[in-house]
Amino acid sequence: xxxxxxxxxxxLTLSLSAVGFSANAEDTVMKDAQAQFQPVPxxxxxxxxxxxxxxxxxxxxxxxxxxxxxxxxxxxxxxxxNVGMAGADFQQTxxxxxWKQGPRNAPTVLxxxxxxxxxxxxxxKDLAEQAKGPxxxxxxxxxxxxxxxxxxxxxxxxxALFKRSFPGESxxxxxxxxxxxxxxxxxxxxxxxxxxxxxxxGDAKALAQNEQEGLKLFMVHGCVECHGGVNMGGDQxxxxxxxxxxSEKIIAGDKGRFAITQAKDDEFSFKSPSLRNIELTxxxxxxxxxxxxxxxxxxxxxxxxxxxxxxxxxxxIVAFLKTTTGKQPQVLHPILPAPTQATPKPSLE
Amino acid sequence: xxxxxxxxxxxLTLSLSAVGFSANAEDTVMKDAQAQFQPVPxxxxxxxxxxxxxxxxxxxxxxxxxxxxxxxxxxxxxxxxNVGMAGADFQQTxxxxxWKQGPRNAPTVLxxxxxxxxxxxxxxKDLAEQAKGPxxxxxxxxxxxxxxxxxxxxxxxxxALFKRSFPGESxxxxxxxxxxxxxxxxxxxxxxxxxxxxxxxGDAKALAQNEQEGLKLFMVHGCVECHGGVNMGGDQxxxxxxxxxxSEKIIAGDKGRFAITQAKDDEFSFKSPSLRNIELTxxxxxxxxxxxxxxxxxxxxxxxxxxxxxxxxxxxIVAFLKTTTGKQPQVLHPILPAPTQATPKPSLE
Numbered sequence: 205x206x207x208x209x210x211x212x213x214x215x216l217t218l219s220l221s222a223v224g225f226s227a228n229a230e231d232t233v234m235k236d237a238q239a240q241f242q243p244v245p246x247x248x249x250x251x252x253x254x255x256x257x258x259x260x261x262x263x264x265x266x267x268x269x270x271x272x273x274x275x276x277x278x279x280x281x282x283x284x285x286n287v288g289m290a291g292a293d294f295q296q297t298x299x300x301x302x303w304k305q306g307p308r309n310a311p312t313v314l315x316x317x318x319x320x321x322x323x324x325x326x327x328x329k330d331l332a333e334q335a336k337g338p339x340x341x342x343x344x345x346x347x348x349x350x351x352x353x354x355x356x357x358x359x360x361x362x363x364a365l366f367k368r369s370f371p372g373e374s375x376x377x378x379x380x381x382x383x384x385x386x387x388x389x390x391x392x393x394x395x396x397x398x399x400x401x402x403x404x405x406g407d408a409k410a411l412a413q414n415e416q417e418g419l420k421l422f423m424v425h426g427c428v429e430c431h432g433g434v435n436m437g438g439d440q441x442x443x444x445x446x447x448x449x450x451s452e453k454i455i456a457g458d459k460g461r462f463a464i465t466q467a468k469d470d471e472f473s474f475k476s477p478s479l480r481n482i483e484l485t486x487x488x489x490x491x492x493x494x495x496x497x498x499x500x501x502x503x504x505x506x507x508x509x510x511x512x513x514x515x516x517x518x519x520x521i522v523a524f525l526k527t528t529t530g531k532q533p534q535v536l537h538p539i540l541p542a543p544t545q546a547t548p549k550p551s552l553e
Numbered sequence: 554x555x556x557x558x559x560x561x562x563x564x565l566t567l568s569l570s571a572v573g574f575s576a577n578a579e580d581t582v583m584k585d586a587q588a589q590f591q592p593v594p595x596x597x598x599x600x601x602x603x604x605x606x607x608x609x610x611x612x613x614x615x616x617x618x619x620x621x622x623x624x625x626x627x628x629x630x631x632x633x634x635n636v637g638m639a640g641a642d643f644q645q646t647x648x649x650x651x652w653k654q655g656p657r658n659a660p661t662v663l664x665x666x667x668x669x670x671x672x673x674x675x676x677x678k679d680l681a682e683q684a685k686g687p688x689x690x691x692x693x694x695x696x697x698x699x700x701x702x703x704x705x706x707x708x709x710x711x712x713a714l715f716k717r718s719f720p721g722e723s724x725x726x727x728x729x730x731x732x733x734x735x736x737x738x739x740x741x742x743x744x745x746x747x748x749x750x751x752x753x754x755g756d757a758k759a760l761a762q763n764e765q766e767g768l769k770l771f772m773v774h775g776c777v778e779c780h781g782g783v784n785m786g787g788d789q790x791x792x793x794x795x796x797x798x799x800s801e802k803i804i805a806g807d808k809g810r811f812a813i814t815q816a817k818d819d820e821f822s823f824k825s826p827s828l829r830n831i832e833l834t835x836x837x838x839x840x841x842x843x844x845x846x847x848x849x850x851x852x853x854x855x856x857x858x859x860x861x862x863x864x865x866x867x868x869x870i871v872a873f874l875k876t877t878t879g880k881q882p883q884v885l886h887p888i889l890p891a892p893t894q895a896t897p898k899p900s901l902e
Contacts, residue, residue: 266637271638276648288615288888290891294626294892299625302652303901534886536884537636537637537885538637540635542832543643549844550644552652
């Protein structure tokens with residue numbers, strides 16, 4: 205697995221002049237930004253091998269909101285990835301079946317379709333594969349594929365919608381198709397039109413001066429190396445603690461991607477999280493122990509960058525990061541199918 | 554407290570002719586029904602002393618969906634009164650803080666504005682008073698009014714919306730105003746246009762013959778005495794077990810309204826639940842132990858009515874009850890205010 209965690213300050217053409225902004229300086233910042241970021245598109249991207257028809261998206265939305273996918277009947281995808289809370293849950297680490305706490309902070313579902321893979325350690329190759337994990341995890345929804353399929357088959361409205369969503373399949377109500385429908389819905393959860401996106405599209409006035417200065421700092425100090433692209437992260441794995449190991453409180457004994465690959469190089473490596481809408485989704489890091497964005501930026505500088513940031517620089521970077529908050533998805537709450545006598549009863553055990 | 558649990562079969566003018574329906578017989582059923590039920594209105598009713606402005610309704614919706622009203626940050630009103638699941642939770646009794654099970658089945662929020670009082674035992678005089686209960690209950694949201702107000706005050710978007718919703722108040726962010734806003738939103742959660750409502754409005758063809766026969770049985774045997782009016786219940790308290798005491802499994806040691814009034818007459822009395830949308834909200838009874846609607850009807854006949862129902866009569870009553878399913882409310886999921894550093898952290902303890 206290729207790793208790029210270059211500290212490319214020297215290779216960048218930006219000058220960190222403290223003199224302020226001329227029209228030319230603005231142009232340079234914009235051009236440099238356009239070379240390293242892309243705006244969130246207005247429409248959900250196509251998913252390879254999973255055509256997103258309106259039926260399938262609607263089915264996926266119902267499944268996303270249906271707590272009956274959990275053994276207890278209490279927990280849905282939306283519990284930990286709340287579409288009204290920027291796709292996350294404002295918890296240190298998520299709480300699931302039996303009031304158990306999971307090991308990691310819930311990453312946002314928003315824009316997650318742009319990630320190279322899913323979960324903090326990238327163990328799911330796409331959103332469909334991801335969706336199958338928490339449904340079965342003992343500390344999350346604690347269900348089985350068999351019980352999920354039985355639940356879905358018990359409700360004629362679901363069966364009809366699976367048939368329409370997966371035409372031509374003789375047995376469309378499957379755990380895999382459930383995951384594909386959820387993926388189709390989740391791909392619609394994107395946040396275009398942030399101030400930063402308007403800037404990337406050419407509107408120099410979309411960012412105030414201190415926000416542009418924050419953007420410059422973000423690029424010149426190499427934050428962009430792990431947090432560039434359309435999602436400002438989510439595209440690769442990087443070790444935590446390049447310059448200095450962060451505190452044990454932050455690492456929390458988590459070896460990250462090492463648990464998946466068993467490769468020494470992957471020890472303490474994580475997929476770089478997307479920084480889009482980041483102000484809306486405290487707490488931060490896989491361990492969820494840092495609640496303040498400025499502190500998170502400071503920790504990243506100390507552990508990954510090692511720059512000698514001047515007083516106020518952190519504030520400027522935070523001001524820039526807040527410009528990435530985009531239009532939050534408008535979701536009409538689905539009306540879920542009525543249960544029948546064949547619907548498995550919930551169990552708290 | 555006046556109690557009316559008359560078995561008014563003799564006083565009704567219906568004839569239970571098995572010969573079938575003439576146009577006149579249909580007219581009679583309709584007229585009798587119109588005398589004892591009212592259709593759900595198309596618009597939310599006004600709430601005395603709580604003007605429902607668009608701002609207040611929007612605020613109430615946000616509060617209704619905000620899990621940060623609970624101590625854990627995990628449980629919102631919508632958890633147990635899911636607008637996508639007919640306003641209930643498909644649980645025997647609701648599960649709350651610490652994975653504890655509450656003592657009673659969650660009544661639906663839909664059309665609850667039409668109830669004379671709230672909770673199974675009527676201990677809250679209205680929806681605003683009701684809303685304050687679960688937020689503080691140890692087995693539900695386990696929060697305190699102080700922590701709720703602190704939470705709301707920590708988010709400028711909430712503060713602004715409280716100001717607009719309660720104009721002229723010097724300190725609008727209060728626990729009471731929170732409850733009033735939730736009430737204003739909940740009053741919008743009504744389900745007009747059921748087949749039964751169309752029938753009540755004069756469309757004789759809205760109910761099929763077996764459904765009309767079920768309606769006749771429902772009226773002639775006196776079910777309507779406790780389940781009439783606009784909400785088909787919710788208007789008064791009645792003892793469970795007039796003819797025969799139901800099984801201990803159903804009663805589950807719950808003395809109902811007695812716990813509130815300490816009056817001997819109220820022992821095992823409950824507010825009659827609304828039967829609207831009843832097919833969508835199993836399980837049934839305060840104890841939630843009966844999952845099948847036909848069984849619930851049979852239990853009610855055995856304990857409250859004592860009629861000698863013919864084979865198929867229960868089926869007809871169930872067919873009628875299913876015609877009360879109305880148009881479910883369309884709710885755009887709210888985008889909740891971003892937390893700030895002042896927002897109290899969630900606690901699972």
